Amino acid sequence: xxxxxxxxxxxxxxxxxxxxxxxxxxxxxxxxxxxxxxxxxxxxxxxxxxxxxxxxxxxxxxxxxxxxxxxxxxxxxxxxxxxxxxxxxxxxxxxxxxxxxxxxx
Amino acid sequence: xxxxxxxxxxxxxxxxxxxxxxxxxxxxxxxxxxxxxxxxxxxxxxxxxxxxxxxxxxxxxxxxxxxxxxxxxxxxxxxxxxxxxxxxxxxxxxxxxxxxxxxxxxxxxxxxxxxxxxxxxxxxxxxxxxxxxxxxxxxxxxxxxxxxxxxxxxxxxxxxxxxxxxxxxxxxxxxxxxxxxxxxxxxxxxxxxxxxxxxxxxxxxxxxxxxxxxx
Numbered sequence: 001x002x003x004x005x006x007x008x009x010x011x012x013x014x015x016x017x018x019x020x021x022x023x024x025x026x027x028x029x030x031x032x033x034x035x036x037x038x039x040x041x042x043x044x045x046x047x048x049x050x051x052x053x054x055x056x057x058x059x060x061x062x063x064x065x066x067x068x069x070x071x072x073x074x075x076x077x078x079x080x081x082x083x084x085x086x087x088x089x090x091x092x093x094x095x096x097x098x099x100x101x102x103x104x105x
Numbered sequence: 106x107x108x109x110x111x112x113x114x115x116x117x118x119x120x121x122x123x124x125x126x127x128x129x130x131x132x133x134x135x136x137x138x139x140x141x142x143x144x145x146x147x148x149x150x151x152x153x154x155x156x157x158x159x160x161x162x163x164x165x166x167x168x169x170x171x172x173x174x175x176x177x178x179x180x181x182x183x184x185x186x187x188x189x190x191x192x193x194x195x196x197x198x199x200x201x202x203x204x205x206x207x208x209x210x211x212x213x214x215x216x217x218x219x220x221x222x223x224x225x226x227x228x229x230x231x232x233x234x235x236x237x238x239x240x241x242x243x244x245x246x247x248x249x250x251x252x253x254x255x256x257x258x259x260x261x262x263x264x265x266x267x268x269x270x271x272x273x274x275x276x277x278x279x280x281x282x283x284x285x286x287x288x289x290x291x292x293x294x295x296x297x298x299x300x301x302x303x304x305x306x307x308x309x310x311x312x313x314x315x316x317x318x319x320x
Binding site for chain 1: 112146153162194207234307
């Protein structure tokens with residue numbers, strides 16, 4: 001028995017959308033640049049050098065769009081681009097899955 | 106940061122790539138039977154939220170940082186299969202577009218943060234809710250969510266340790282102690298963020314409107 005359901009009203013989802021935009025664009029440039037958990041462990045145990053990015057043709061490496069603007073702006077822009085890609089990708093996958101469900105009934 | 110290329114040896118990344126691809130294919134197959142049209146925009150929105158939140162590294166002790174992962178959040182809201190698909194999409198976009206996390210280790214990252222993160226979070230949350238049957242839900246929901254999210258991070262980090270040790274990159278004991286140690290701190294952040302979002306979106310089902318209940 002599910003006693004908890006998740007917001008059916010649109011308002012909460014719209015608010016969450018704005019929060020997402022603020023996080024990606026306004027907060028992301030000021031994220032901590034300290035090594036994260038795995039990176040820290042790799043440094044402490046001496047295997048960080050084994051990281052080898054044979055793959056170097058990412059369009060937006062390290063979350064900084066490669067244009068002549070201050071770093072904060074480049075990160076903010078990459079956050080916005082990321083949101084757009086994620087949103088569109090999941091919408092497409094979701095729609096395709098719904099379509100498959102409908103055609104299999 | 107996710108596992109970068111080079112941390113796992115060939116046998117491990119090959120195995121995890123096959124397993125990760127298999128898990129994704131299975132999740133897609135399951136989801137195409139259960140997904141509802143109304144869920145789709147919400148899935149896209151939460152996916153975008155998880156991507157954004159993963160960009161925010163928060164400082165923890167000892168000049169180290171951590172960031173949100175989101176497997177528990179996604180699987181509580183949409184179930185473990187859609188949750189795993191969402192986490193996989195985030196990882197794929199991060200690896201290919203932003204060079205965050207390796208390509209050969211994409212399957213490993215999908216298994217650890219996606220499969221393990223979603224499953225542990227979902228199972229713990231649902232067990233907690235089922236055990237309490239909706240009693241004291243104002244207290245039970247946030248605590249259950251926090252514990253589920255914390256455990257999902259710690260378990261995921263333990264799985265990364267296993268893969269590192271299996272690759273011979275670092276001894277298992279050292280990897281486990283260090284990874285679980287740091288991630289038990291990072292898990293607090295995961296727990297707080299997941300609890301905030303779930304508490305905000307959660308609504309108690311009432312019997313006043315039978316149309317909504319039957320949904």
